[in-house]
Amino acid sequence: MEFYNREKELRDLLNMINQDPNLITFIYGPINSGKTVLMYHLVNEILPKQEEKYATFYINLRGYSITKQEEFLKVLFEVCDEDSFKKKFDGILKGLEKYHKAIPVIRRIWREFFYGEKSFDAFKHVEDFLQELNDKGLKPIIIFDELQVIKDIKINELLIYRVFNLFIRLTKELKLCHVFAITSDSTFIEKIYNEAMLQDRAKYYLVDDFDREIVENLLRDKGFSDEEINLVWNYFGGKPIYLVEAIQSKNMGKNIKEEVERMLKLREVQIRDRIEVLKFVEKHVRIEGKEIVVDRNRLLNLLSRFKHEEIIPYEGISPELLYLIENNILFLDPVNNIVKPQSKLNLLAIRNLLKEFNV
Ligand SMILES: Nc1ncnc2c1ncn2[C@@H]1O[C@H](COP(=O)(O)OP(=O)(O)OP(=O)(O)O)[C@@H](O)[C@H]1O
Ligand SMILES: [Mg+2]
Secondary structure, three states: OOOOOOOHHHHHHHHHHHHOOOOEEEOOOOOOOOOOHHHHHHHHHHHHOOOEEEEEEEEEEEEEEEEOOHHHHHHHHHEEEEHHHHHHHHHEEEEEEEEEEEEEEEHHHHOOOOOOOOOOOOOHHHHHHHHHHHHOEEEEEEEEHHHHHHHHOOOOOEEEHHHHHHHHHHHHHHHOOOEEEOOOHHHHHHHHOOOHHHOOOOEEOEEEEEHHHHHHHHHOOOOOOHHHHHHHHHEEEHHHHHHHHHHHHHHHOHHHHHHHHHHHHHHHHHHHHHHHHHHHHEEEEEOOEEEOOHHHHHHHHHHHHOOOOOOOOOOOOOHHHHHHOOOEEEEEEOOOOOOEEEOOOHHHHHHHHHHOHHH
């Protein structure tokens, strides 16, 4: 499916970019709500059409298993010899590519980090490099996707703190570039939101599933009947990835009612498994450095609050809430202080399972 809508989000993001960098922007939301696709669309389609010249660095940590600072730096930087660095820099100035996957660094300087006598301060290099781009009249933007990948890496202190320090320097202090950090990990967002170091230095932008009106327009365009639109909305809500599935099913001539029910059954099986495993295996979650056991009864009790509600207030973390978040069943929005199922399908599956368990 081609990129759809997100007019409001694109307008908001563009407004942020058109102001001087000041705060770090954390983009968060339920899984598969379309955060990554939105940011790529902004970078590939919207920014190149603006009058201003941007240099965008989209650093996607998805798929990397990073356990050491060196591994993070290998993703952050692209090592070039002097000639290719010059070419690269020229290319950035001319806007030859819509975005870059890493920040270029000359091999000689880079080697100093790993083998050298002289020390190479990687973060200072980022600062100097962005300063040069600013001097040439470009507006740099750095986007980190899946930033939570580095949340547990310790050097002396946690690496993430050094990265936050860099972000604060680049935005609030030096006003060198805009920084966006994307994550679906709601426990990570919760930590960040309560992090003293980031108080008044960060803002939070929610990219949620589509609302009813957008879903209706999209599906009507794709030839869905009113009855089919209602079915899709009632089962899938506005989760883009499921809408893509529904449209594909429709194109293949499948029966929409059967499809939505099949998806619901599948989700029920998965969630039932996460609940029933607790009968046989002691599952732990980590809170404040301690391993705490997840209790099946307390978990069902928590889920039972969704019998008649779609959203409940967030009243602090519990092992059961954390377990459900880590298993992508519930989504925690610490900014709006609420907890809700990751999707409509999850809500329906939870309700059916509560009936099955007589809760
Ligand atoms: N605006 C959109 N138009 C069309 N399809 C979309 C849109 N947003 C999301 N999708 C579909 O939903 C899928 C998931 O989107 P995306 O990967 O951007 O979600 P995400 O929020 O980044 O997910 P994650 O939580 O895993 O990081 C996409 O591959 C695409 O098929
Ligand atoms: Mg993503």
